[in-house]
Amino acid sequence: MAEDVFSQRTVTCGALTKADNNKNVILNGWVHRDRNHGALHFINLRDRYGLTQVVVDDDASTELQDVAKELKLEYCIAVIGTVRLRPDSMVNPEMSTGEIEVKAEKIEILSKCPPLPFQIDDGKDTREDLRLKYRFLDLRSQGMQQRMKLRHDFIFACRKYLVEKDFYEIETPTLIKSTPEGARDFVVPSRIYPGKFYALPQSPQLFKQILMVGGFDKYFQIARCYRDEDSRGDRQLEFTQLDLEMSFVKRDDILTLMEGLFGQVFRDVMQYELPVHFRRLSYADALNTYGCDKPDLRFDLPLSDVNELSEKSSFATFKEIVGAGGFVKALCAPKTEGVEFSRKYITELEDAAKIYGAKGLAWIKVGADNALSGGVSKFFAGLESELVSKMDAKEGDLILFVAHENWKKCCASLSAVRTKLGKDLNLIRKGFEFCWIVDFPLFEYNETEGHWEAAHHMFSMPQSQYLDTLESDPGSVKGDLYDLVLNGYEVASGSIRIHDVELQKRIFRICNFDDETAEERFGFLLNAFRYGAPPHGGIAPGVDRMVMIMSEQTSIHEVIAFPKNTAAVSPMDDSPSTLDQIQLDDLHLIINYPKEKE
Numbered sequence: 087m088a089e090d091v092f093s094q095r096t097v098t099c100g101a102l103t104k105a106d107n108n109k110n111v112i113l114n115g116w117v118h119r120d121r122n123h124g125a126l127h128f129i130n131l132r133d134r135y136g137l138t139q140v141v142v143d144d145d146a147s148t149e150l151q152d153v154a155k156e157l158k159l160e161y162c163i164a165v166i167g168t169v170r171l172r173p174d175s176m177v178n179p180e181m182s183t184g185e186i187e188v189k190a191e192k193i194e195i196l197s198k199c200p201p202l203p204f205q206i207d208d209g210k211d212t213r214e215d216l217r218l219k220y221r222f223l224d225l226r227s228q229g230m231q232q233r234m235k236l237r238h239d240f241i242f243a244c245r246k247y248l249v250e251k252d253f254y255e256i257e258t259p260t261l262i263k264s265t266p267e268g269a270r271d272f273v274v275p276s277r278i279y280p281g282k283f284y285a286l287p288q289s290p291q292l293f294k295q296i297l298m299v300g301g302f303d304k305y306f307q308i309a310r311c312y313r314d315e316d317s318r319g320d321r322q323l324e325f326t327q328l329d330l331e332m333s334f335v336k337r338d339d340i341l342t343l344m345e346g347l348f349g350q351v352f353r354d355v356m357q358y359e360l361p362v363h364f365r366r367l368s369y370a371d372a373l374n375t376y377g378c379d380k381p382d383l384r385f386d387l388p389l390s391d392v393n394e395l396s397e398k399s400s401f402a403t404f405k406e407i408v409g410a411g412g413f414v415k416a417l418c419a420p421k422t423e424g425v426e427f428s429r430k431y432i433t434e435l436e437d438a439a440k441i442y443g444a445k446g447l448a449w450i451k452v453g454a455d456n457a458l459s460g461g462v463s464k465f466f467a468g469l470e471s472e473l474v475s476k477m478d479a480k481e482g483d484l485i486l487f488v489a490h491e492n493w494k495k496c497c498a499s500l501s502a503v504r505t506k507l508g509k510d511l512n513l514i515r516k517g518f519e520f521c522w523i524v525d526f527p528l529f530e531y532n533e534t535e536g537h538w539e540a541a542h543h544m545f546s547m548p549q550s551q552y553l554d555t556l557e558s559d560p561g562s563v564k565g566d567l568y569d570l571v572l573n574g575y576e577v578a579s580g581s582i583r584i585h586d587v588e589l590q591k592r593i594f595r596i597c598n599f600d601d602e603t604a605e606e607r608f609g610f611l612l613n614a615f616r617y618g619a620p621p622h623g624g625i626a627p628g629v630d631r632m633v634m635i636m637s638e639q640t641s642i643h644e645v646i647a648f649p650k651n652t653a654a655v656s657p658m659d660d661s662p663s664t665l666d667q668i669q670l671d672d673l674h675l676i677i678n679y680p681k682e683k684e
């Protein structure tokens with residue numbers, strides 16, 4: 087037999103059932119488990135499709151017995167054999183092939199494998215860097231195999247839905263002009279033009295808008311985006327978006343399209359029925375009620391505004407803050423079996439609040455008949471029933487307060503407490519809770535740089551009632567912006583875009599780009615807008631985040647085949663890496679190492 091010829095599979099490892107009894111088959115796969123029971127040798131053979139039990143009987147030829155003895159975990163082999171029914175006592179209902187086994191007649195070793203750096207399927211206990219270094223082994227685990235399938239199914243279902251709705255899938259370039267879009271750009275030096283650089287797109291934003299000017303009124307793309315920012319659980323340097331854009335649409339057309347898309351995708355991929363419409367919350371309501379613009383609605387625990395009660399109380403700190411135009415907000419942690427609202431636990435909650443700017447976390451315990459005790463209860467003497475009824479509190483509950491001059495900080499601090507309580511008190515329902523956040527502020531003030539900047543990006547349309555006051559009162563302008571939130575994660579954001587040159591320039595100016603700089607950076611977009619630009623809008627759900635949530639993971643690394651680690655390094659291929667001097671010379675680059683590295 088020539089070396090490159092092997093016995094090619096006639097069936098996969100997940101396919102055989104008792105209907106295949108007596109069939110002659112060839113399987114290809116990896117040795118998943120290998121055990122000897124006296125003279126019997128059992129091999130669990132694995133491929134992407136499942137596991138099949140292979141048996142080398144005690145009456146097997148010496149040649150076959152010898153090969154079987156040589157096998158080690160993760161050897162890649164071919165098994166030629168016959169399907170037979172397992173004895174009743176050995177049927178495994180957990181396995182799709184659990185009713186049968188394959189009696190081996192011949193085994194070919196296709197390739198060997200040294201001792202494993204970690205046990206496949208033991209991912210949980212293995213250091214992430216080791217998993218990433220040997221990602222080819224890690225990818226063989228059941229978890230990774232299932233998640234990569236889910237990712238594939240998700241992307242396929244999105245494509246199918248959009249194509250059926252008349253969308254075209256169009257690619258946009260990945261070597262583009264550096265156009266600030268919020269984060270830092272990754273840049274690629276040009277060999278041909280010394281001193282010039284391409285940038286990798288932070289998203290296809292401007293190109294998809296230009297596609298609208300180009301007449302492709304329904305576009306989408308599974309787009310890779312690059313942002314040079316710090317990695318964390320739900321973010322890394324490169325990520326994938328389902329990028330889409332439509333012409334002649336208003337906000338609700340996009341929201342309805344997305345509800346339909348996710349409805350269909352969840353039905354196809356997860357057999358999970360979503361509501362036809364998702365809940366909508368304005369940015370202000372989301373902050374007031376849940377403390378943040380990406381609330382986890384799998385549990386309630388709303389925040390209440392207790393400014394009025396605080397004014398009536400005798401607590402000087404609260405009174406002062408309210409008097410100075412600040413905010414006091416509270417939430418009621420329900421009495422929960424097995425959780426003691428001890429001082430230690432309240433300190434843990436306080437620590438969570440402090441990360442977001444709270445100076446402290448005030449508390450009161452609720453007893454029988456509206457009796458209040460502990461913490462700041464004495465300052466609410468006489469207001470017991472009003473407070474209890476406002477907070478809808480019951481005996482054994484704990485009321486927690488944050489006071490702050492700054493509304494956002496007050497909300498965010500109490501939101502952190504809400505999130506922690508959600509987990510600790512086991513309040514989180516299973517399932518998927520989507521919601522839209524709308525009516526975002528268009529601008530945010532950049533304290534460090536001392537100017538306004540776009541809260542989302544500079545191409546979003548201000549709501550029409552603010553068109554006259556853009557320059558005079560940027561802080562109050564609301565944009566035609568929307569975010570989609572799922573289980574406490576922002577999974578998509580988008581907006582209706584500006585398609586008018588003059589309005590676009592006004593926004594650039596407010597964001598500190600004078601006409602000359604704007605023309606230099608974004609001239610190509612402005613130029614396109616001069617040629618009959620249609621009204622348009624779009625959105626871009628994050629594929630990694632969606633699949634992460636759908637597979638109940640907390641890190642996008644678990645749903646990306648080859649992610650970078652949290653230090654932005656890929657331990658498998660060792661990127662980033664240095665360049666040879668020849669490459670640097672070609673690119674006209676001299677590296678100016680930071681001092682400590684010299």
Ligand code: ASP
Nearest residue numbers: 289291579580624625626
């Ligand atoms: N390009 C935007 C982003 O990546 C999404 C959009 O507005 O469509 O966040």
